Amino acid sequence: MTDAAQDTEYDVVVIGAGPVGENVADRTRAAGLSTAVVESELVGGECSYWACMPSKALLRPVVARADARKVPGLDGAVRGPLDADAVLAYRDDEAAHWKDDGQVAWLEGIGADVHRGRGRLSGVRQVTVTGPDGPDGTEKRLTARHAVAVCTGSRAVVPPLPGADGVRPWTSREATSAHQVPGRLVVVGGGVVGVEMATAWQGLGAQVTMLVRGDRLLPKMEPFAGELVGEALAGAGARVLTGVSASSVRREGENGPVTVELDDGRSLEADEILFATGRAPRTDDLGLDTVGLEPGSWLSVDDSCRVEGSDWLYAVGDVNHRALLTHQGKYQARVAGAAIAARATGTPPPATGRWEAHAATADHAAVPQVVFTDPEAASVGLTLAEAEEAGHRVRAVDYDLASVAGSGLYVKGYRGHARMVVDLDREVLLGVTFVGPGVGELLHSATVAVVGEVPLDRLWHAVPAYPTISEVWLRLLETFRG
Numbered sequence: 001m002t003d004a005a006q007d008t009e010y011d012v013v014v015i016g017a018g019p020v021g022e023n024v025a026d027r028t029r030a031a032g033l034s035t036a037v038v039e040s041e042l043v044g045g046e047c048s049y050w051a052c053m054p055s056k057a058l059l060r061p062v063v064a065r066a067d068a069r070k071v072p073g074l075d076g077a078v079r080g081p082l083d084a085d086a087v088l089a090y091r092d093d094e095a096a097h098w099k100d101d102g103q104v105a106w107l108e109g110i111g112a113d114v115h116r117g118r119g120r121l122s123g124v125r126q127v128t129v130t131g132p133d134g135p136d137g138t139e140k141r142l143t144a145r146h147a148v149a150v151c152t153g154s155r156a157v158v159p160p161l162p163g164a165d166g167v168r169p170w171t172s173r174e175a176t177s178a179h180q181v182p183g184r185l186v187v188v189g190g191g192v193v194g195v196e197m198a199t200a201w202q203g204l205g206a207q208v209t210m211l212v213r214g215d216r217l218l219p220k221m222e223p224f225a226g227e228l229v230g231e232a233l234a235g236a237g238a239r240v241l242t243g244v245s246a247s248s249v250r251r252e253g254e255n256g257p258v259t260v261e262l263d264d265g266r267s268l269e270a271d272e273i274l275f276a277t278g279r280a281p282r283t284d285d286l287g288l289d290t291v292g293l294e295p296g297s298w299l300s301v302d303d304s305c306r307v308e309g310s311d312w313l314y315a316v317g318d319v320n321h322r323a324l325l326t327h328q329g330k331y332q333a334r335v336a337g338a339a340i341a342a343r344a345t346g347t348p349p350p351a352t353g354r355w356e357a358h359a360a361t362a363d364h365a366a367v368p369q370v371v372f373t374d375p376e377a378a379s380v381g382l383t384l385a386e387a388e389e390a391g392h393r394v395r396a397v398d399y400d401l402a403s404v405a406g407s408g409l410y411v412k413g414y415r416g417h418a419r420m421v422v423d424l425d426r427e428v429l430l431g432v433t434f435v436g437p438g439v440g441e442l443l444h445s446a447t448v449a450v451v452g453e454v455p456l457d458r459l460w461h462a463v464p465a466y467p468t469i470s471e472v473w474l475r476l477l478e479t480f481r482g
């Protein structure tokens with residue numbers, strides 16, 4: 001088909017129209033560069049249809065109900081079960097019913113050309129697009145005058161467990177798009193997807209059992225995050241088994257129950273099994289071999305998101321494995337799009353030093369994340385363990401969030417904890433973690449303090465309003481000063 005291929009030249013070709021690809025295109029178009037965007041599924045990517053948006057729509061009613069049950073006078077009104085059908089319908093709305101017309105219109109509105117089909121690198125600055133009709137469909141060859149940005153994201157990993165292929169397991173896609181609440185759900189993995197989806201489906205009426213191979217939930221966060229989230233999951237009726245692994249799985253017939261054998265000799269029965277066991281890059285069928293790179297690998301980049309050793313290939317978002325989060329990928333996209341434009345036009349000159357316009361410095365120093373569970377867990381920067389491992393001279397300052405006036409007013413019997421990790425040599429913050437109801441919206445204050453490297457002596461003058469949960473800042477600073 002390539003003989004009949006249509007050839008088109010652009011300044012920039014973006015492969016993958018998830019949130020990250022869309023934002024690269026936005027920046028290159030804003031700089032006046034002609035831009036093509038290639039998408040093989042839905043414009044908007046994983047985040048819009050099978051990740052952030054549908055998962056948060058499932059969680060919001062569950063977490064709001066958990067909070068409301070702790071508000072005197074309101075608790076009696078929210079004793080009953082959630083209306084699962086209404087929650088699933090709300091989720092469908094938030095996932096735009098898996099239709100991308102709105103996002104296609106947005107991309108066209110900024111002047112980018114959208115090419116439907118699978119994009120593959122076919123040499124230096126060359127991308128071949130196989131049309132949506134399948135591998136034998138039409139092919140187009142796109143040439144990029146300046147840059148190709150790979151923004152193809154990541155997919156869920158299902159571990160090579162005996163029987164796993166035959167049980168039609170859920171991954172994050174099914175866990176965010178299912179149209180029925182399973183009676184019993186086993187969740188394998190205690191990371192972010194595991195705890196969020198366990199919280200959502202337990203809240204919607206499933207009996208959830210989590211299988212966690214390590215000794216705690218949320219192992220990448222401060223230890224108290226996993227402890228408090230695990231305690232609330234157990235309080236909601238979920239079973240959290242730590243220090244266990246599934247050793248094999250099988251399903252009875254087409255639609256019968258799933259049996260999970262554990263490595264400690266026990267076995268469990270469930271209606272569905274979710275593997276929330278991490279991500280792999282979507283680079284296996286991307287033509288990386290045509291440009292000397294390893295198919296199936298994460299793409300290593302410099303701080304401008306340019307692939308190491310290349311002067312034209314960029315990898316932005318999940319696919320570069322720097323921080324698998326939408327907001328961080330979109331930040332990288334703003335940086336990379338501006339860097340592509342600066343290198344193409346020479347104006348302004350590329351600036352890739354720490355915290356400069358064309359360097360995604362925050363990826364190393366200040367990645368914020370909110371886990372939308374009951375309670376929420378929110379963190380930015382380094383944990384105490386990470387700071388110590390990096391060789392900083394640090395002190396962890398802890399405060400019980402239940403002792404803040406605003407917390408007690410937020411919900412009765414508030415349970416939560418805050419920690420700031422102080423760099424003792426410079427007296428600035430390296431990291432902050434809050435766990436508790438309603439703390440997600442507190443996180444940006446911490447991000448500003450960490451990115452701004454605000455001296456603690458100056459932070460002392462940032463007075464939190466009374467009586468808000470933000471008063472924890474004052475308590476943490478008082479604790480530090482003794």
Ligand SMILES: Cc1cc2nc3c(=O)[nH]c(=O)nc-3n(C[C@H](O)[C@H](O)[C@H](O)COP(=O)(O)OP(=O)(O)OC[C@H]3O[C@@H](n4cnc5c(N)ncnc54)[C@H](O)[C@@H]3O)c2cc1C
Pocket residue numbers: 015016017018019020021038039040041042043044045046047048050051052053055056117118119120151152153154172176193282285286316317318319323324325326327328329
């Ligand atoms: C269940 C779940 C919940 C999450 N919740 C949050 C959250 O609350 N907050 C948050 O910040 N992050 C969250 N994340 C992470 C977030 O979804 C990702 O970090 C984000 O989607 C990455 O964006 P991306 O554009 O790099 O990749 P993606 O969103 O994966 O988009 C990549 C796009 O590239 C397309 N593509 C792939 N290969 C090709 C090809 N060869 N040719 C053409 N197109 C191609 C894909 O079809 C897709 O549209 C969540 C993830 C999961 C799994």
Ligand SMILES: NC(=O)c1ccc[n+]([C@@H]2O[C@H](COP(=O)([O-])OP(=O)(O)OC[C@H]3O[C@@H](n4cnc5c(N)ncnc54)[C@H](O)[C@@H]3O)[C@@H](O)[C@H]2O)c1
Pocket residue numbers: 159188189190191192193194196211212213214219245246276277278279324325369370371372
């Ligand atoms: N609210 C949010 O910001 C949000 C929500 C969901 C996902 N995400 C992002 O999506 C990415 C993927 O999330 P995830 O939870 O899939 O990955 P993860 O890496 O956070 O957690 C995966 C967990 O599965 C465990 N695991 C791996 N293989 C296993 C096996 N064979 N058996 C048992 N356990 C196993 C790991 O030890 C790990 O704890 C994360 O980087 C996360 O940041 C973000």
